[in-house]
Amino acid sequence: MEKLHVYNSLTRRKEVFEPISPPFVGMYVCGPTVYGDAHLGHARPAITFDVVYRYLRHLGYKVRYVRNITDVGHLENDADEGEDKIAKKAKLEQLEPMEVAQYYTDRYHEVMQMLNVLRPSIEPRATGHIPEQIRMIEKIIENGFAYVVNGSVYLDVVKYAQYYKYGELSGRENLDELLSGSRELEGQTEKKNPFDFALWKKASPEHIMRWQSPWGEGFPGWHIECSAMSIKYLGECTDIHGGGMDLKFPHHEAEIAQTNACLHPHPPRNEAKYWMHNNLVTINGQKMGKSLGNFITLEQFFSGNHPLLLRSYSPMTIRFFILQSHYRSTLDFSNDALTAAEKGLQRLLNGLRLAKELKTSPITTFDLNAYKASLYAAMNDDFNSAMVIAQLFEGIRLINAIDQGMEKITASDLEAFISLLNTFTFDILGLKQEIEDVTPRLEAVMNILIELRNEARKNKNYALSDAIRDKLAQNKILLKDTPEGTRWQFAPTE
Ligand SMILES: [Zn+2]
Structure with missing residues (x-):
């Protein structure tokens, strides 16, 4: 079987996945950043x-x-100026900053x-790792890559770029270009260069979230928490570091530099x-983003309560x-x-239910191993879930063909086939039956109703x-009379 390949943003190509110390993966x-409700952009x-x-767990x-919780230090804009997003929200609602962070963490x-x-295995909070962040900044200063100005500490990008x-x-390797791309913002005069970024910021008197440091009272810059917590829990070089594409710059670039x-x-x-x-x-x-104000929260999707949503x-x-x-x-x-996604999902789940009712034969007329290999090939090609779903629909096509007598399957192959489809649908893609109770009890109740109707x-x-x-249909359960008897399935919600 083809090995797992991962697209590495750093090298800009697909590479064979070889963890640093197998079987362990970090x-x-x-x-x-917990200052508002999660929207579709956070779900991705x-x-x-x-x-x-x-x-990765499935592979053994x-x-x-x-996965961290940013509860301090993420500033209003992506430069180093502006108010802390969480502190600002706290002032707005007359709450303790930690109250705001806890509220949105719970909702997340x-x-x-x-x-x-x-x-995740560990969900560290930035505010719970201030000493680690301070120690890291001290080390960076010691190594000569950062400077202190008026209670704040900045990473010296020019010095860093010498090494x-x-x-x-x-892809912003040219410092001159970086320079012309940086906007001069108020207060930036502290920095040697506009592209230098804050490791530690001095707290103004009205700033609520503040900690003692060797440079006076202040708070960490947004980027340092991830470097400090990644090193603390995963070592000096972890296997995978992930996030949204919008974090590549400046956040991840800064993380790499700090480390x-x-x-x-x-x-x-x-x-x-x-x-x-x-x-x-x-x-x-x-x-779609909070700063652009064009976001739909996940809760709004679940309730349909947003002008852009039809339901x-x-x-x-x-x-x-x-x-x-x-x-x-x-x-x-x-x-x-x-x-379309809702209909597709329903078709997939209905197909998986039908699979359990298939009649078996003395032979299997299709290549089950080749089918299995196609599912793994899709996942091994940089976690291509779109291809996996296409292959799962190929599986549903086979189920329907077996049901209609156009393909045949042995009892042991059917067991393996169902287990494979379930593994990819539920364990790997993490889908689940929306109506939790497609349990044997619901099946039993449906069989009683079907019997009564036949009677x-x-x-x-x-x-x-x-x-x-009709009453079942009103409750989104459809009965279908087939030569094999009456079957039921869930209707898509309209
Ligand atoms: Zn981060």
């Missing part, structure tokens, strides 16, 4: 790296998955659970062996919609695309048999 993913990295996590790796967990996103490449990840500046290794360690970035969610071709969409519809595109492709939101029809009591069918 994975760090930049988590949410969470689901992308959830599938990476699930698949022992994965330590670290709730929607992630609805999306069937697994909890290491700066801007390799985002190299702190460890001062030769050759550079770049914090991670494989850098992975999911593409963005767009709305009318524009990035509500279930969490699994959202998950399926995201997985239908490869994570490196853009994903454009539309009601039509979501409706009524035999007695020519069509008023009753039609009533049973």
Whole structure:
């Protein structure tokens, strides 16, 4: 079988995945800044790296998955100026900053659970790792890659670039270009160069979130938390570092620089062996984001309560919609695309239920091993969930063909076939039955209703048999009479 290949943003090519110390895999993913409700743009990295996590575990790796909570230091704009986003929200609502962070962390967990996103192994908070961040900054100063001005500390990009490449990840390696691209903002005069970035900021008197440091009272810059926590929990070079494409610059570029500046290794360690970035969610071709004000929160999708939504969409519809595109492709939101995703998911789940009822034969007429290989080939090609879903629909086509007698399958092959489809659909893609209770008990109740309806029809009591069918249909359960008997399935919610 083809080995797992991962597209590495740092080298800009697909590489064979070889962890540094197999069977262990370290994975760090930049988590949410908890100052607002999670929207569709947040669901994408969470689901992308959830599938990476699930698949690596499926392959037998022992994965330590670290996804942080940014609860301090993420400034209003991506330069180093502006107010802390969380502190600003706190002032607005007259709450303690930690109260705001806790509230949105809890809400983030709730929607992630609805999306069937697994909890990471460790979920460290930036505010819980201030000493680690301070120590790291001290080391960077010691190594001569940072300077202190008026209680703030900045990374000296020019000095850094004498030893290491700066801007390799985002393709901004020319410092002159970087210079012309940087906007001169108020207060920037402290810096030697506009592209230098803050490791530590002096707190102004009205700033609420503040800590003692060797440079006076202040708070960490946005980027340093991820470097400090990645090193703390995953070592000096982890296997995978992931996040949204919009984090490549300045956030990930800064992370790489901080880590190299702190460890001062030769050759550079770049914090991670494989850098992975999911593409963005767009709305009318524009990035969906809080700063642009064009976002739809996940809760709004689940309730349908947003002017751009024609109706509500279930969490699994959202998950399926995201997985239908490869994570490196853009994903454009539309009601039509979501409706199509909902129908597709229902067709997949109905097909998997039908598989359990198939009649078996003494022979299998198709190549089950080749089919299995196609599913793994899709995942091994840089976690191509879109291809996996296409192959799962090929599986549903085979199920229907077996049902109609056009293909045959042996009992043992059917067992293997069902187990394979379930593994990819539920364990690896992380989909689940929306109506949790497709349990044996619901099947039993449905069989009783189908029997009663057949009894009524035999007695020519069509008023009753039609009533049973219609009332089930009103509850989104459809009965279908086939030569093999009556079957039921869930209707897509309209
Ligand atoms: Zn980060």
